[in-house]
Amino acid sequence: MLDLHQIYAAQKRGLFFLLAGCALGWGFLTSYQTIFAGIALGALFGTYNFWILVRRMEKFDKSISEGRRAASMGMSFRFGSGVAAVAVAMLLPEYFHLISTVSGLMFPYVFVLVERSIYLVRNQ
Numbered sequence: 001m002l003d004l005h006q007i008y009a010a011q012k013r014g015l016f017f018l019l020a021g022c023a024l025g026w027g028f029l030t031s032y033q034t035i036f037a038g039i040a041l042g043a044l045f046g047t048y049n050f051w052i053l054v055r056r057m058e059k060f061d062k063s064i065s066e067g068r069r070a071a072s073m074g075m076s077f078r079f080g081s082g083v084a085a086v087a088v089a090m091l092l093p094e095y096f097h098l099i100s101t102v103s104g105l106m107f108p109y110v111f112v113l114v115e116r117s118i119y120l121v122r123n124q
Contacts, residue, residue, distance in 0.1 A: 007112060008054050014111050015047050038089055038097035042104020045085035049078040050108040 018039070025036040056074040063069065082105055089101040 004054055004057055007115065008050065010115055011047065011050060011108055011111055014115075015043055015107075018043050018107065034093075034095060034097040035100045037095055038100030039104040039107075041088060041096050042085055042101040043107045044104075045081050045101075046105040046108040049081050049105070050112075052077050052081070 022036040022040040022043075026033050026040075052074050056072070085101055085105055086098065089096040089098045
């Protein structure tokens with residue numbers, strides 16, 4: 001589980017840089033404000049989904065080590081969070097770009113893939 005916490009910590013650092021980039025893009029590139037706001041919204045919800053996954057994995061690991069039945073992995077919460085992000089983007093299209101919001105939802109998973117690939121290349 002320590003490795004999962006390290007991944008989550010690295011992901012939070014990446015999120016802060018992404019949000020800083022989105023804030024700069026939103027503030028200085030006036031014609032793309034909705035796109036940067038959508039990416040930021042999606043990244044926030046995507047990181048929330050990853051946090052739910054980390055928390056559920058801890059519970060799953062604990063229940064398996066104690067010999068109990070494994071709990072659910074929280075798929076409905078993560079789907080609900082994704083639907084909520086898309087609903088916000090659809091209800092407020094003047095502030096959030098829908099495609100950018102969906103792209104932002106995938107940020108944590110792409111970041112994990114890139115980070116793990118770099119880790120494997122460095123340690124082999």
